[in-house]
Amino acid sequence: MEVDTTAALEPSPAAADASGATLPPHLERIRSRVEVGLSRPSNTAGTYGANSYTPSGYDNSLSPALFAARLCMAVSVLTDEELVFDMAGLDAPLVNALRRILLAEVPSVAIERVLIRNNTSIVHDEMLAHRLGLVPLRVDIAALEDVPPPADGEDPTTLPYTSANHVVLRLKVRCSDVPGAPPDAPPTVRYKNAHVLSKSLQWTPVGDQAAWLTDGVEPVHDDILLAKLRPGQEIDIEAHAIRGVGRVHAKWSPVATAFYRMLPEVTLRRPLASAEASTLVAACPANVFDLEDVAGRGGGDGFGVSVARPRACTMCRECIRLPELAGAVDLTRRREHFVFSVESSGVRPPVDLFRDALDVLVAKCQVVLDALDEVTGEGGGAGEEAAEVEETGGDEDF
Amino acid sequence: MSNAPDHFAAVVLPDGVQKLTYERDVKVENAGTLTIEREDHTLGNLVRMQLLRDPRVTDAAAPYLPTDAIATALRDLNAEINLIADKLDAALDAAATTMDDHGQYR
Numbered sequence: 001m002e003v004d005t006t007a008a009l010e011p012s013p014a015a016a017d018a019s020g021a022t023l024p025p026h027l028e029r030i031r032s033r034v035e036v037g038l039s040r041p042s043n044t045a046g047t048y049g050a051n052s053y054t055p056s057g058y059d060n061s062l063s064p065a066l067f068a069a070r071l072c073m074a075v076s077v078l079t080d081e082e083l084v085f086d087m088a089g090l091d092a093p094l095v096n097a098l099r100r101i102l103l104a105e106v107p108s109v110a111i112e113r114v115l116i117r118n119n120t121s122i123v124h125d126e127m128l129a130h131r132l133g134l135v136p137l138r139v140d141i142a143a144l145e146d147v148p149p150p151a152d153g154e155d156p157t158t159l160p161y162t163s164a165n166h167v168v169l170r171l172k173v174r175c176s177d178v179p180g181a182p183p184d185a186p187p188t189v190r191y192k193n194a195h196v197l198s199k200s201l202q203w204t205p206v207g208d209q210a211a212w213l214t215d216g217v218e219p220v221h222d223d224i225l226l227a228k229l230r231p232g233q234e235i236d237i238e239a240h241a242i243r244g245v246g247r248v249h250a251k252w253s254p255v256a257t258a259f260y261r262m263l264p265e266v267t268l269r270r271p272l273a274s275a276e277a278s279t280l281v282a283a284c285p286a287n288v289f290d291l292e293d294v295a296g297r298g299g300g301d302g303f304g305v306s307v308a309r310p311r312a313c314t315m316c317r318e319c320i321r322l323p324e325l326a327g328a329v330d331l332t333r334r335r336e337h338f339v340f341s342v343e344s345s346g347v348r349p350p351v352d353l354f355r356d357a358l359d360v361l362v363a364k365c366q367v368v369l370d371a372l373d374e375v376t377g378e379g380g381g382a383g384e385e386a387a388e389v390e391e392t393g394g395d396e397d398f
Numbered sequence: 399m400s401n402a403p404d405h406f407a408a409v410v411l412p413d414g415v416q417k418l419t420y421e422r423d424v425k426v427e428n429a430g431t432l433t434i435e436r437e438d439h440t441l442g443n444l445v446r447m448q449l450l451r452d453p454r455v456t457d458a459a460a461p462y463l464p465t466d467a468i469a470t471a472l473r474d475l476n477a478e479i480n481l482i483a484d485k486l487d488a489a490l491d492a493a494a495t496t497m498d499d500h501g502q503y504r
Contacts, residue, residue, distance in 0.1 A: 048446075050453035062451035064477035071478075073485040075493035085489060087482070093447040094478065100440040149410040156404055248405045351490065358483045364441050365472045365479075368434055371418035372472075376465045 017059040018066050027056055029332075034262060036315050036331040046092055046335055062091075070336075081256075081343060083350035086263070088337040095260050095338050101357040102258035104246040107146075108347050109139040109217075111169065111239040111251075113161075118236040121196075123227040131227075132171075132239050133251045135198050136220040136345045139167060139241070143213055147242050161240055163207030167217045169239045170202045175229035191231055198224035201239070217241070220346035254353050256343040262333035264313035269330050274302035276325060281305060284319055286312045311339070411436055420465060430464040448475050 015032065016022050023031060031053070035042045047053075050061035070089030077084035087095060114129040121128070145165040150156040175193045187194040199222035205213065227235060246253030266288055272280065281289045290308040319329045342350040411417060415435055423429035434441070448471035449455050454462045 048450040050451050050455070059453070060451070061453045062448070062474075064474050064481070067474075067478045068481050071481055071485055073482070073489040075489045078490070078493060085486070090478075090482075091447055093443045094475075097440045097444045098482075100438075105440070149406050150404075152413050156406065245409065247408050351486075354486065355483065358479050358486075361440075362476055362479050364437070365476050368418060368437070368441070369469060369472045369476075371416070371434075372420075372465060372469055375416075375418055375420050376469075 018061070018063070019059065021058050023053060023056055023058045027053065027058075031060075032335050033265070033332040034335055036317065036320075036333065038317065038320055048091065076339075077341075078351070080349055081346060083342045083344075083354060085340055086337065087260075087340055088263075088334075090336060090338075092335070092338075095340065097361060098354070098357050099258050099260060099340075101360050102255050102342060102353060103253055105360050106254050106353055106356045107141060107243050107245050108252050108254040108345075109137050109141060109144060109167070109241050109243055110249075111135065111137070111241045112166075112244065113240040115238040115240070116236075117238070118234050120233045121227045121229050121235050122233075128227060128235070128237070132201075132237075133249070135201070135224055135226075136347050137167075137169075137217060137241055138215075138220050138347055139217045140213060140215050141243065141348065144243050161242065163209055166206070166240050166242045167209065167213070168204045168206050169217065169241060170204050170237070171196070171200055171226075171239065172202075172236045173200050173229065174234040175231050177231045187228075187230075191229070193229055195225055196227040196229060196235060198222060198226060200226075204238075254345055254347050255350075256345045258340075258342045260338040260340040262335060263337040263339060264310055264315060265330075265332045265334055266307045266310045266313050266319075267330040267332070268305065268307065269327055272305050272328060276328065277303045277305040279322065280319055280325055280328065283322055283325070285316060286314050288313050288319075409436065428461045428463060432464065432468060444475065445471055448472075 015028060022028065029035075030043055031047055034044050047060065050059070052060050054060075067090065072088040073085060075083070075085040111129075111132045114125075114132055116125050116129075119125050119128060123131070144167070147159070147161060147165045150159050173193050173196050175191050178190055178192055181190040183190070198219040201219055203217040229235070244252035277291060281291050286309075288307060288309050290306050292304045292306045293302075313331070315331060315333070317331065319325060320331060342354055344350040344353055417435055419433045419435075421431045421433075423431070445468065449467055452467060452470060455467050
């Protein structure tokens with residue numbers, strides 16, 4: 001159950017520019033709202049041009065100071081696996097960059113090479129190796145180094161790993177009959193090790209790893225089915241796991257998913273008669289509206305409607321589809337208010353993943369800044385040298 | 399399989415390729431093309447947004463070098479991302495104080 005953080009968020013002052021000027025309502029609606037119409041959404045593109053509203057006396061430019069004044073954040077769900085929070089007062093490209101980085105560029109550890117000593121199971125070697133690669137592993141990611149990229153012409157598949165950059169997991173399972181088991185019992189009862197599960201992956205420290213990888217290495221989930229065996233069949237393999245990013249292969253993506261949505265806004269355009277109110281409440285499958293007793297408060301006949309849970313709105317448009325409710329409800333999304341969800345695959349807490357995503361984005365900017373210094377600083381003595389020193393640091397971060 | 403690009407090719411800069419190259423426009427003084435290698439929409443769209451937000455870019459009246467514009471945009475972005483990190487910490491602190499009431503937080 002999600003907590004409604006609307007109250008916790010300060011009202012975003014994004015409607016005013018640096019000098020406090022605001023747009024007239026019809027332009028402010030275009031600037032800050034996506035409209036959800038009956039047949040299509042409209043006004044979907046954000047306006048980022050600094051001078052887009054200059055004729056109306058509104059300065060659309062952005063500075064870090066203005067960004068600081070506008071940005072509001074509030075957390076609504078925080079568990080070991082899920083983080084949901086609101087970010088208001090910033091633009092979609094920044095939020096989207098963070099989402100993409102969470103999916104593809106925050107590092108994690110996954111099995112990359114599998115040495116197969118024996119595999120007489122029905123699962124092919126390559127399929128088994130693929131399944132092993134997708135098993136989320138809990139490892140102290142900061143303790144391991146990245147595997148360096150191969151030099152030109154070097155075969156990346158045979159590049160040796162070191163104790164500093166990989167961990168080894170053994171999987172040795174043999175299936176056998178269980179004596180005295182009833183013949184009509186399920187295979188898991190009749191046979192020992194009929195199901196090979198991820199818990200059978202045993203960490204084998206390489207070199208002095210036992211001394212500094214003190215938390216060990218284990219699969220996040222014990223019960224991931226890797227293969228099924230029958231008596232006499234055996235799997236005996238050694239798997240090597242390394243650091244990587246989702247951009248290279250999805251098995252390194254540390255999130256189950258990361259997504260955001262713009263905050264739904266549901267507004268009543270006109271007062272509703274009792275019958276209309278009941279129709280509206282019944283029409284909404286997301287249960288956004290509540291019936292209100294307005295008779296006792298001079299509100300006309302019987303019932304009215306309140307928008308009780310706008311966050312639950314899925315923009316299914318049932319409320320604007322019915323002819324008898326035409327013009328009753330205004331559906332919009334706030335362009336500068338995002339509800340961001342991070343679901344970790346379990347390898348690390350989602351808050352850590354999001355902080356890492358911020359660090360990765362800073363590092364990306366820094367790498368380009370340093371490269372830019374090198375390009376523009378050509379022939380300029382001291383400045384160029386300093387840029388090169390920074391470049392080395394930037395590469396390590398990257 | 400032999401013609402498939404190496405996995406790391408998506409991330410690692412090939413030998414002899416520069417991360418960033420800048421080509422000045424031959425006719426317009428304050429225009430040019432920046433090419434950033436081994437980056438995608440994650441950074442591209444973000445930098446585009448930040449550049450558009452700079453009045454000196456969209457104005458194009460005063461001489462303003464594209465390299466200066468990009469550098470400003472990237473420095474501003476760095477500052478903004480750090481602000482997000484700070485506000486996230488504040489939001490987490492605020493959540494920690496109120497969350498026991500809901501019984502759903504750590």
